[in-house]
Every structure is written in structure tokens, then in C-alpha cells.
Amino acid sequence: MTIVLTEQGEFSAPAAQMEGDRLWVPAHDLEAATGWSLKREGLCKGPLCVPIPAGRETDYVRGDRVNPAGFWAYLGHPVCHSADGSIWAFGEGAQGRAKALRSLEAPDFALPDRQGRLHRLSDHRGKQVFLVSWASW
Amino acid sequence: MWQKVYDEVKDRNFIVISVAMDSVPGAAEPWIEQAKPTYPVLLDREHRLAALYHMVNVPQAVWIDERGKIVRPTECAGSYDGFRQMDRITKIMPEETAKINAAAKATYAAAVKDWALKGEASEHAFDPEDARRRIPALTESQALAHTMFRLGQALLRQGRTDEGDQWLRRASELHPDSWCMWRQRAGKDDTGLAALPDFWERVDALGERPYHWRVDMKGMPR
Numbered sequence A: 001m002t003i004v005l006t007e008q009g010e011f012s013a014p015a016a017q018m019e020g021d022r023l024w025v026p027a028h029d030l031e032a033a034t035g036w037s038l039k040r041e042g043l044c045k046g047p048l049c050v051p052i053p054a055g056r057e058t059d060y061v062r063g064d065r066v067n068p069a070g071f072w073a074y075l076g077h078p079v080c081h082s083a084d085g086s087i088w089a090f091g092e093g094a095q096g097r098a099k100a101l102r103s104l105e106a107p108d109f110a111l112p113d114r115q116g117r118l119h120r121l122s123d124h125r126g127k128q129v130f131l132v133s134w135a136s137w
Numbered sequence B: 001m002w003q004k005v006y007d008e009v010k011d012r013n014f015i016v017i018s019v020a021m022d023s024v025p026g027a028a029e030p031w032i033e034q035a036k037p038t039y040p041v042l043l044d045r046e047h048r049l050a051a052l053y054h055m056v057n058v059p060q061a062v063w064i065d066e067r068g069k070i071v072r073p074t075e076c077a078g079s080y081d082g083f084r085q086m087d088r089i090t091k092i093m094p095e096e097t098a099k100i101n102a103a104a105k106a107t108y109a110a111a112v113k114d115w116a117l118k119g120e121a122s123e124h125a126f127d128p129e130d131a132r133r134r135i136p137a138l139t140e141s142q143a144l145a146h147t148m149f150r151l152g153q154a155l156l157r158q159g160r161t162d163e164g165d166q167w168l169r170r171a172s173e174l175h176p177d178s179w180c181m182w183r184q185r186a187g188k189d190d191t192g193l194a195a196l197p198d199f200w201e202r203v204d205a206l207g208e209r210p211y212h213w214r215v216d217m218k219g220m221p222r
Helices: A026-032 A069-076 A093-101 B003-008 B031-034 B048-051 B081-085 B094-120 B128-133 B140-157 B161-176 B179-185 B195-205
Strands: A001-007 A009-013 A018-021 A022-026 A035-038 A042-047 A047-052 A079-080 A087-090 A111-112 A118-120 A127-133 B014-020 B041-043 B060-064 B070-076
Touching: A001 B140, A022 A026, A022 A069, A026 A035, A069 A079, A069 A087, A079 B140, A087 B140, A093 B048, A093 B140, A111 B041, A127 B048, A127 B094, B003 B014, B003 B094, B014 B060, B048 B140, B060 B094, B070 B128, B081 B094, B140 B161, B161 B179
Parallel strands: A001 A087, A127 B014, B014 B041
Antiparallel strands: A001 A009, A018 A022, A035 A042, A042 A047, A079 A087, A111 A118, A127 B060, B060 B070
């Protein structure tokens, strides 16, 4: 079972196969999980389309399978995976992070409390929030 | 330690959200149990907040207004580098340093309270331009480091400790400014603190550079 860690959460990709730094998933699985679908224009979600890099199509699309790791890296984001390809982490690039913070919209998150209940920052919209980190170390 | 501020502001539209950047399950528990805060305490095993808000140490804080806008970007939450003058055997700090430490914490807590009571009228709330200027810069290496850290933690959760630790080590190497990454991985003393000789060596190696970022606030020590 392949697990993909993304900014939106964790996804299971049962039919995924690793080929070096490529992660091949069936296009319909990708669409079902993320909303990104393969079109003639490239990999598209809503109005946004990422064109398949010319001359390197087979690194990104093979038949009905897509390499989302390739697309994600092509967009300038960090990707890494365990040696056996069972866990992949799709991160956010520095530019994206910086842009998000410069908008001054506080990035939302969902984290559990001790009882395992998930809390989102957006649960507290309407209040002034003092968000503070600490650690036992 | 924010309970007092929270209690004093109780009837306002203000909340503290305290996030423990503790990857080891149960490590934060005794501290939460002892303090019993009445505001949310969340567990951030993957250090997600560090990636989202570019946090590199604890305690660091972000002030967010009622519209979800950042009015003070990530900054040190009132701590001071006084601990560097601590005697490493007796763990005693010179009296003068201890006073500065306490004053810094009190100044910061008073500022939080001031903002909680006055909102954008508080002198401590930055206007958008000033806030934007204070957003810390992030490099691509650091962004990659956060991704590696996340992968490493996922491997640790599956019991794949050797490979997990390799990714955590690589993450820390790519992001040497992150004390969160370094201390999370470092050896701990018998109170769970990453304060063994290797920690002190790394602190000494800072030289003139600060361990805690200087807080841009009136009354904070230089």
C-alpha cells in the first residue's frame, strides 16, 4: 500500500507503482482522490492546467497512468519518498509558502488535542488567536 | 504559561491555541497534565506548524486577528538568550540575567494582553505593510527539509526507525537554523530536554548569533 502525504492530508494509493523518482498511479484514481484530471492540455484541476513538459511526456504520462510526483516537482515543489516507495511526501515549495504568508491570511491547519479531537484554526474565526508553540524537548 | 493572560482576558473574543511540537507520543503529556490549561493544546507530531509558519524554535508565536489575518508574523514568544549564561553544572543563571529573562517574558505577555483587549488599536498589532515586511524568509532547502522531516516522522510512526531517522537527519542538515528539527532528534536528558553536551556545543557555535530571534517589540532586551 502506498501512502502519499500532501498539504491536504494523507492519501492511500493502492494501485501506485514506483519507478525511481516516478510514482505511477491510474489517472482515474488520481482524479478521484485529488480532483486533478488528465486532459489534452495537461493535468488539470478546475481552471488550472499544468501542461505536460514537451519532449518528456513519458516521464509524466503513460497510457492511462500519471506520475503526480513528476508534476508536483515540475511545479517547483519538493517531493521525497521512502526507499521502497511505500511512503511519498509532497511538500510545498518556498515560493508558495512565502506567497501564502505574505498574503497575511493565516494558513489553516487541523491538529488533534490529547483526546484525539481535531481542531482547525478556522474553527476560531471571529476570535483573536494567540497561536504559540512549545515542546517538551 | 499563557493561562494567566488568558484568564485576565477571559470575557473577550480571544483565545490561546498552544501547539506542542512533540513527535514522540506522550512526551508532551506530563506538561499538559501539570498545567491543565483551559484553552486548546494541540499535538503537532509532524511539526506542520513549523512548515506552514516558518517556525524554527519554541516558543514562537503568531498573532491572528478575528478575520484570520496575521497581525504579528512568527516571532519568539518573549524568550531571551539568558539561558546561555547558565552554569551548566548547577543550572543556575546569574541573578541579573534571570531578571532580564523574567522581564522579557512579562513584557511579551503584557503585549499579548494589550492586543487581546484593544485589537487593532494595540500598538503591538502591525499594520499589513509592517506585518508583511516581518514575514521570515524561507529557502527552497528549508522547504525540502520540512518535506523530508514529514517523511521521516511517517516512517518512525511505522516503526521504520533507521530509515526514518536518516530522513530526519537529512532534514536537519538542510535546515540548520531549525532548532525544532535538531532538538526533536537530539539525545535527551532525564527530564526529556535536549540539553546534553551536544546541544550546548551547538549553542556555543552560534557565537554572536541569537538562539532566540530578537523580538521586535518595545521593552525587549537587546
